[in-house]
Amino acid sequence: MDYIRSLGPLVLDHRFRRIKDALLQAADALYRQHGHECRPRWTSTIQLLEREGSLPVTEIAARLRLTHPAVIGITDEMLTAGFIRESRDKDDARRRLVSLTPKARRALPELHRLWAALAEAQRERFAQAGCDIVAVLDKVDDGLASRSLVDDVTSRLARSKTRVGKARRATRLAIAIVGVLGLVPLSARAQHRAAVVIQAIADSLVNGYIYEQTARTLADSLQSRLRAGAYDDLSGQALAESVTAMFRRITHDGHLGLRFEGRPAGVGPVRVRRPTEAPGDGNAGRAYGFERVEILPGDIGYIDLHGFSGEPEALRWADSMMASLAKVRALIIDVGQNRGGGPEMVRLLSTYLFDRPVHLVSSFMRGMAAPTERWTLDSVRGPRLPAIPVYMLTSRRTISAAESFVFGLKAQGRVTIVGEPTAGGGHFGDVVLLPDGFSMFLPRGRTFDPRTGEGWETTGIQPDIAVSYDQALATAIARIGRRADH
Numbered sequence: 178m179d180y181i182r183s184l185g186p187l188v189l190d191h192r193f194r195r196i197k198d199a200l201l202q203a204a205d206a207l208y209r210q211h212g213h214e215c216r217p218r219w220t221s222t223i224q225l226l227e228r229e230g231s232l233p234v235t236e237i238a239a240r241l242r243l244t245h246p247a248v249i250g251i252t253d254e255m256l257t258a259g260f261i262r263e264s265r266d267k268d269d270a271r272r273r274l275v276s277l278t279p280k281a282r283r284a285l286p287e288l289h290r291l292w293a294a295l296a297e298a299q300r301e302r303f304a305q306a307g308c309d310i311v312a313v314l315d316k317v318d319d320g321l322a323s324r325s326l327v328d329d330v331t332s333r334l335a336r337s338k339t340r341v342g343k344a345r346r347a348t349r350l351a352i353a354i355v356g357v358l359g360l361v362p363l364s365a366r367a368q369h370r371a372a373v374v375i376q377a378i379a380d381s382l383v384n385g386y387i388y389e390q391t392a393r394t395l396a397d398s399l400q401s402r403l404r405a406g407a408y409d410d411l412s413g414q415a416l417a418e419s420v421t422a423m424f425r426r427i428t429h430d431g432h433l434g435l436r437f438e439g440r441p442a443g444v445g446p447v448r449v450r451r452p453t454e455a456p457g458d459g460n461a462g463r464a465y466g467f468e469r470v471e472i473l474p475g476d477i478g479y480i481d482l483h484g485f486s487g488e489p490e491a492l493r494w495a496d497s498m499m500a501s502l503a504k505v506r507a508l509i510i511d512v513g514q515n516r517g518g519g520p521e522m523v524r525l526l527s528t529y530l531f532d533r534p535v536h537l538v539s540s541f542m543r544g545m546a547a548p549t550e551r552w553t554l555d556s557v558r559g560p561r562l563p564a565i566p567v568y569m570l571t572s573r574r575t576i577s578a579a580e581s582f583v584f585g586l587k588a589q590g591r592v593t594i595v596g597e598p599t600a601g602g603g604h605f606g607d608v609v610l611l612p613d614g615f616s617m618f619l620p621r622g623r624t625f626d627p628r629t630g631e632g633w634e635t636t637g638i639q640p641d642i643a644v645s646y647d648q649a650l651a652t653a654i655a656r657i658g659r660r661a662d663h
Contacts, residue, residue, distance in 0.1 A: 204295060214258050215288060216544075222251055223260070223277065227285060231264065231276035244377055249609060250384025253621065254544040255281075370613055371408040371416065375399050377611045378420065378435065387543050387604060387620050391428060398423060413437050417615065429635050432577075432604045432620045435611075465491035466518065470498050477657055478505035479650075485518025485578045492525055493558075499529050500559040507657045508562060511570040513596060513646045517577025520551065527582065528553040530591055532563035537585030540605070542622030550627065551585070566660060567592045568653040571638065572646035576600035581624050583638050588626045593656070594640040596649035603634030 204217035215223070221241050226232065232240075238248040252275055255261040260281040264274045379396035386392035399420070402408065411419055417437040424433045466484030473479050480498070502508065510526075527537055531553055539548040569583050569592045580599045586592040604620035611617060625632040644652050 200299070207291060207295065211287070211291060213284065213288065213291070214546075215260070215284065216254065216258075218251055219255055219260065220292065222248070222255065223281065223285075223288070226261065226275065226277045227282075231274045233274055237275070244380045247380045247384050250381065253385060257542060257545055371411065372403060373612050374416065374615055375403045375408060375420075377615075378617060381609045381611070381617060381619055385543060385606075385609075385619050385621050386433070387606070387622055388428075389543065395424065395427060398427065413614075430604060430620060431600065431635065432602050432606065432618055435615060435617050438614045438616060465494050466515070466522070467494065467498055468514070470501065472502065472505060473509075473654065475654075475658065476504065476506045477654065478502035478508040479511070480509070481511045481514075482579075483514050484516060485520075485522035485582070487519030487521040492521060495522060495525055496558040499526070499557075499562075502562070503560045505562075505565065507566045507568070507660075509568045509570065509650065509653050509657075510592075511650065512575050512579040512583065513570050513572035513649065515575055515579035517579055517602070520578065520581070523578055523582045523585070524551065524554055525557065527585060528557050529559070529561050530563060530567055530586065531589075532561055535589055536627060538581060538588065538624050539627040540622050540624045545622075548627070551624075566657065568656070569594045569596075570646070570649040570653060571596040571599050571640060572649075573597050573600055573637075575638075576602040577605065580633055580638055581605075584624070584626070584633055587638065588628070593642065593653075594638065595642045595653045595656070596640050596644060596646050598637040598639050598643075599633065601633060601635045601637035603632040 201217045204220075208215050208217070222237060225237060225240060234248050234252055237252070238244065241248065243251075252261060256263065256275075259278055261275045262278050264276070379399050382392040382395050383389075386395070402423070408416060408419070414437045417435040421434040424430065424435075465486040465488065466482055467480065468483045469479070469481035471479055480502075508530075524537075527535075534555070535553045537551045537553065539550050541548040567586070569586065571583060571594055575583065576599065580602060583592070583594060583599065584603075587594060603625075604623050606618060606620040606622065609617045609619045623632050623634060642652060642656070
């Protein structure tokens, strides 16, 4: 006996998901069989971009009637596979446009043949079942768009004159069903807002979180708690804290968390900090994350680095900073206050410390067939410092790209780490904007030592010389002094 069938229309969401999963698995097998990198859920996006040329992600979501987080997950996978490329709207630099790459367009003729055969096979299957599935779905779609399912259920409950307590529980169940199906209700606003936020979080996790099975566990837990009414009386910061606490209990992932900004994220001008000082000796820096760059007594170079900017100007600024330290006999890099950034600066600074190509770390992201390797650059503008001792100062605030920087150099035996264990943020990802002023940092990949497969998520990177962060600089200077005496 099929238990789900026995429950009838109450669990239509489960039936549709089961059918969807079967169709996706079949399509995925066909793509692999015919040597295509394409994934089934990219199909509508590919066809839309083929027709329109380029579109912003928000418009793709609107045209396909998908959530914005879902489209972010799809386009991120396509970007990693080389099927789309990004550009900026010439009329609004804040808008990200995506378009098909030449690689994707070369695959289109064969993909269209496969899609035609797949569509015909599916049409025949449903015809044998006595149903024109597309026509039926069109009517269901139109009905759900024109009339709220929640209003229907609420009206029926009111007419049945059940006790107030039972009515409230049934309404809560209806709201939860709406959250599961992703519909838009027109009433019960407080529960509706929670349902919309929770559904957007669940979509984002399933479509993008680094560990797919864990993502589905998290999504199922969110929806189960929603149905039980756990979020009915929560909003704003309280809802963010409740969801984040559940994430941490299940995953122990320090990066994954829900935030409440108090207003829709992404509103307002973006301010870019520009350098105002020229590089050189003394207290130069204070731009692009370089808080302080100087030569300490004893020809010891010191860089206090608070972040890793990926702007082209920042990379040129870093070249100038390193040129000012070309004659030092030891180097101290302080990342104790560094909260991360992009990989470009990490590669550039790491390259200055070697005289040969070096494989620093590898990374794996959800949807990738194989890890990517991060190597030092082929060349840099200034003289390298491959032989001098390098000390890295760390604290419990050192996280993300800062940890990646430390980890890659430690794996190569190139640095001595002085200070505290780092924060343990070995996953990387991006911020996903959600409804009602919520946002979520969504880890999409992990970085690790290619020789061991080990990373530093949760555990952090352990120092070679363990001292409190406020003693780390003095300890490193003293150690360099003792080396010089020998």
